[in-house]
């Protein structure tokens with residue numbers, strides 16, 4: 001059995017320039033490593049936030065060239081000896097290598113090990129086409145993104161990780177599938193709107209932790225991105241009992257971390273063995 005290790009949730013207020021976002025991400029990853037984290041998790045759209053050249057970026061990521069977001073993350077992982085879960089980035093190709101048609105991209109959450117090798121890729125399955133009903137108005141994520149269709153888990157030093165992104169959080173069946181695939185902890189890198197986050201962020205995260213008895217690491221965007229765009233923040237780590245064990249309660253960039261205790265996971269699952277009690 002793997003030992004208990006510390007993981008970090010990195011909160012950002014990403015701007016519209018990739019380069020500046022990467023400079024900020026580097027500082028926060030360093031801070032996570034200094035805090036003793038073995039795995040650091042970046043938020044959704046950490047590098048390309050409302051970027052106008054999404055398709056172009058997706059193509060450069062598909063070519064995997066020097067200067068790409070992926071080359072940055074791989075380099076940082078190796079330099080810091082840190083596993084990195086890179087929230088989401090635009091990918092111009094599908095996992096099978098075919099090009100995403102119609103000028104769209106995939107929202108891919110990729111995982112690098114502490115040697116700087118990419119070990120997993122998950123493409124966001126549920127896309128945020130919704131009416132938020134305040135100044136932030138209508139979101140039509142599917143105009144720019146193609147949904148993924150594969151459930152992804154990967155073994156990490158903190159246990160088997162299940163991957164999800166932001167709006168996926170509203171679909172409990174995905175988390176059921178992740179638990180079925182052996183997930184012991186789940187990441188939910190996000191860019192939740194301020195309005196929906198205030199109402200739903202914490203209860204949804206805690207419900208997923210409680211019903212599937214997993215640790216949850218949920219780094220969010222948190223702050224004012226421009227006059228119209230405000231995200232909720234409150235990045236948090238939740239234990240399998242549903243308690244919030246670490247939270248960034250202020251807006252703005254920052255790092256929170258917690259040790260994912262493997263014994264606590266086992267105890268929670270054996271005390272209330274819901275997994276064995278399923279009947280449907």
Ligand SMILES: O=C(O)CNC(=O)[C@H](CS)NC(=O)CCC(=O)C(=O)O
Pocket residue numbers: 044045049050051127128139140141166167170191192193196197
């Ligand atoms: O807008 C951008 O530029 C960045 N992309 C996002 O923020 C993504 C897709 S629009 N946001 C969400 O999925 C929010 C979900 C959410 O807030 C909820 O489920 O309530």
